[in-house]
Amino acid sequence: MDEGTWNRTTIEPQSVEAPLSNCAIFLVVTIRPGDEAARRAREVIADIGGLVRAVGFRDLSGHLSCNVGIGSAAWDRFEQPSRPEQLRPFAPITSGTHIAVSTPGDLLFHIRAERADMCFELERLILDKLDSSVTVIDEVQGFRYFDARDLLGFVDGTENPTGAAMAESSIVGDEDAEFAGGSYVVVQKYLHDIAAWNGLSTERQEQIIGRTKADNVELDQPDDARKSHKSLNTVVDANGVEHDILRDNMPFGRPGRGEFGTYFIGYARELWVIEQMLRHMFVGDPVGEYDRILDFSTATTGTTFFVPSLEVLEGLAPSD
Structure with a gap:
């Protein structure tokens, strides 16, 4: 076990590593003012496992799960003796006409299952x-689109870590021992200009993404070429070590309203990794050479949460 790796035998994380599902709901809420509202929120999230079991037992093959994320301001309201070291509000990123906006959110409920009705029922409860x-701030129902493609037509999540690397990239370890087994998560809702995107040639789309559209093969990129979406989302530290995150993005949309989007959700052991990826996208690497996908995709939300281990989550229940 590498130094700083969390101990599975003593700490149980939430369902961060659950496989890609057919259906998902992303629910973001704020907690209303007052001690009683905060107390009620703590009671509910501490017993989220009971609600999941109440719905999930109806069809065990549905693989229902729910991750609860807690925002920085909410954590302060919960009056805990300490807080996760890297938990902080989402900082907006502005570069020219492209902005990574920061939007409110105290609690995130990331609901996943193989059946849409199970996701619906758990959200209702x-x-x-x-x-x-x-107060509900945002509610998105995601779905799996063919062979895990986004609505731009490309396979999404190809670079996700697998095996032991999945936990090493997404789960906090001994570097913050009190919150080991937790994970930082950033969510953003992107809306796509599908008509403009489809107006590009397939070759041009592939240059922007950095992969072939039909068979999802990574493209070779000349050293002097502008970086692709794939390249800008690759984070390497000063020591040459590449850092990954775990993505569970889902497409969503309402064609009757002209709404086509991707809900980005990234889990990370180190919050700075996601923040660096977003800076590369919106500011550019080098500066000015932003991710060209932003010419067709607009971020309409942006919020950061911490997904504590089950032990810490259950410990948030108010004492009598």
């Missing part, structure tokens, strides 16, 4: 339990 203690 969660909101019933939370009742008037929260």
Whole structure:
């Protein structure tokens, strides 16, 4: 076991490493003012496992799960003696006409299953339990699109780590021992200009993404060429070590309203890795050479959360 790797035998994370599902709901809420609202929120999230079991037992093959993320301001309201070392609000990134916006969010519920009705039922129960203690800020229903493609037509999540590397990239270890087994997560909702994107040739789309569209093969990139989306999302530190995150993006849309999008959700052991990826995308690497996918995709939300281990989550229950 590498130094700083969390111990599976004593710490149980939430379902961060669950495989890509057919259906998902991304629910972001804020907690209303007052001690009673904060107390109610703590009661509900501490018992999220009970709600998952109440729905999930109906079809075990549905693989229902729910990760609960807690925002920086909410963590402070929960009056805990300490906080995750890297938990901080999402900082907006501005570069020319492209902006990574920062939007409100105290709690994130990342619901996944093989059946849409199970996701729906769990969300309904969660909101019933939370009742008037929260305000819904954003609610997105995602779906698996053919062979894990986004609505731009490319396979999404190809660079996700696998095996032991999955936990090493996404789960906090002994470097923050009190919160080992947790994970930092950033969410962003992107809306696509599908008509403009489809107006490009396939070759041009492939140059922007950095992969072939039909068979998902990584393209060779000349040293003097502008970096692709794939290259800009590769983070290498000063020692030449590449750092990964775990993505569970899902497409969503309502064609009748002209809405086509991708819900980005990235889990990371080190929050700075996701922040660096976003700086590369919006500011550019080098500066000015931003991710050209942003000419067709607009970020409309941006929020950071911490997904604690099950032990820490359950420990948030208010004492009598």
